[in-house]
Amino acid sequence: QVQLVQSGSEVKKPGSSVKVSCKASGGTLSTYTLNWVRQAPGQGLEWMGRLIPFLDIINYAQKFRGRVTITADKSTSTTYMELSSLRSEDTAVYYCARYSYGFQYFDSWGLGTLVTVSS
């Protein structure tokens, strides 16, 4: 069973960038789509973007275009999400979530990475 293992919490200054990783432990990303979803404190879930590694397809939510970059290192089955020009409203838990290509639901989630943006 593939597990999604995320990097640890981060504290960042406004205006800086953060890069969060998500490693598929116990398997590969071969036929999966990796997504990034965030949850601000006390708020709902918000889809940010996705990467289909085996097709090299990347899509971003309109809200984050220009500020978010999703990449992958296929050799280590690791996906990265980098968010730039951080502001306090970006304080949130960032989840990676997987769905199998051709399916339309998130069947596995990482435990989340807390990113705190504070001066």
Add this chain to the structure above:
Amino acid sequence: QSALTQPRSVSGSPGQSVTISCTGTSSDVGGYDYVSWYQQHPGKAPKLMIYDVSERPSGVPDRFSGSKSGNTASLTISGLQAEDEADYYCCSYAGSFTFWVFGGGTKLTVL
């Protein structure tokens, strides 16, 4: 403001049934049979409970069921148990430009 509208909270007593609604538009909920529901306990990652409107993953009790009518999807939990107390989020595919939209979440309280 979330793209899909859910009630902020619902409640029920053990053994009762509750239904959580999720209202979208013809561009998301009404346009695709790709509605899924996620359960989230405090401090935990979301867990898939229903997919493709009404399908249940293995391991999810059959007390959980899903349905859809027009632009509104629903999650029904019957025979409420204490461990069902959690936040529930709906999610819908919304086409190849928007991709995925979520509801704002519903807090279920088991009285």
